[in-house]
Amino acid sequence: GAGVSQSPSNKVTEKGKDxxxxxxPISGHTALYWYRQSLGQGLEFLIYFxxxxxxxxxxxxxxxxxxxxxxxxxxxxxxxxxxxxxxxVYLCASSPNPGGRGQPQxxxxxxxxxxL
Amino acid sequence: SQKIEQNSEALNxxxxxxxxxxxxxxxxxxxxxQWYRQDPGRGxxxxxxxxxxxxxxxxxxxxxxxxxxxxxxxxxxxASQPADSxxxxxxxxxxxxxxxxxxxxxxxxxxx
Numbered sequence: 266g267a268g269v270s271q272s273p274s275n276k277v278t279e280k281g282k283d284x285x286x287x288x289x290p291i292s293g294h295t296a297l298y299w300y301r302q303s304l305g306q307g308l309e310f311l312i313y314f315x316x317x318x319x320x321x322x323x324x325x326x327x328x329x330x331x332x333x334x335x336x337x338x339x340x341x342x343x344x345x346x347x348x349x350x351x352x353x354v355y356l357c358a359s360s361p362n363p364g365g366r367g368q369p370q371x372x373x374x375x376x377x378x379x380x381l
Numbered sequence: 382s383q384k385i386e387q388n389s390e391a392l393n394x395x396x397x398x399x400x401x402x403x404x405x406x407x408x409x410x411x412x413x414x415q416w417y418r419q420d421p422g423r424g425x426x427x428x429x430x431x432x433x434x435x436x437x438x439x440x441x442x443x444x445x446x447x448x449x450x451x452x453x454x455x456x457x458x459x460a461s462q463p464a465d466s467x468x469x470x471x472x473x474x475x476x477x478x479x480x481x482x483x484x485x486x487x488x489x490x491x492x493x
Contacts, residue, residue: 269424296479298479298480300483305389305485306485307385307470307483307484307485307486308425308470308472308481308483309483310480310481310482313479313480315479321479321480324480356424356425358424366412366413366474366476366479367412367413367430367432367474367476369415369427369430370425370427370481371427372417372424372425372426373424374422374423374424375423375424
């Protein structure tokens with residue numbers, strides 16, 4: 266497929282467990298973004314990757330959240346010791362131009378995370 | 382900090398009418414303003430981008446205006462169709478960074 270792919274599409278887990286969310290950006294896109302969307306809310310920026318580097322991690326809510334990107338492609342967002350307030354849809358987006366301004370972002374359909 | 386507001390109430394209109402959605406922001410005007418469409422269970426899809434020195438941008442039945450004096454963007458869908466029913470998000474692109482600042486979106490319902 267040509268679009269951004271995220272997996273799993275849904276994840277239900279118990280409080281305290283660790284989860285890993287995966288994002289496959291559009292091939293050739295150097296910029297990758299993670300956002301979080303809570304019910305009825307706008308998208309909350311989490312982290313941005315330029316290649317394999319993350320120049321801005323300021324949106325990560327706590328040190329339980331981390332992300333990495335390898336090979337300038339796939340990215341994984343990891344949440345350790347999940348809490349109920351982590352329940353949300355986690356969206357990944359990519360764009361083609363490094364540091365490009367005024368560039369549309371191409372989104373995946375997200376991972377819906379539910380913490381019991 | 383920069384804030385962005387969209388009408389949280391759903392906009393309910395009759396098919397064929399023009400839908401107008403509002404996006405207001407505080408503080409500094411963005412270099413660009415983007416509009417996205419989001420369907421239930423799906424990620425946002427890019428629709429239009431307008432630059433701060435542009436007053437208006439059109440694409441088919443869509444029109445976006447940008448008033449930096451009022452700190453407002455309007456998004457219009459002419460000849461609306463039931464298939465236009467979705468949530469529409471505006472996003473500020475400050476130009477000095479790469480991240481977008483999203484509003485919470487306005488849900489549009491177009492009745493047949």
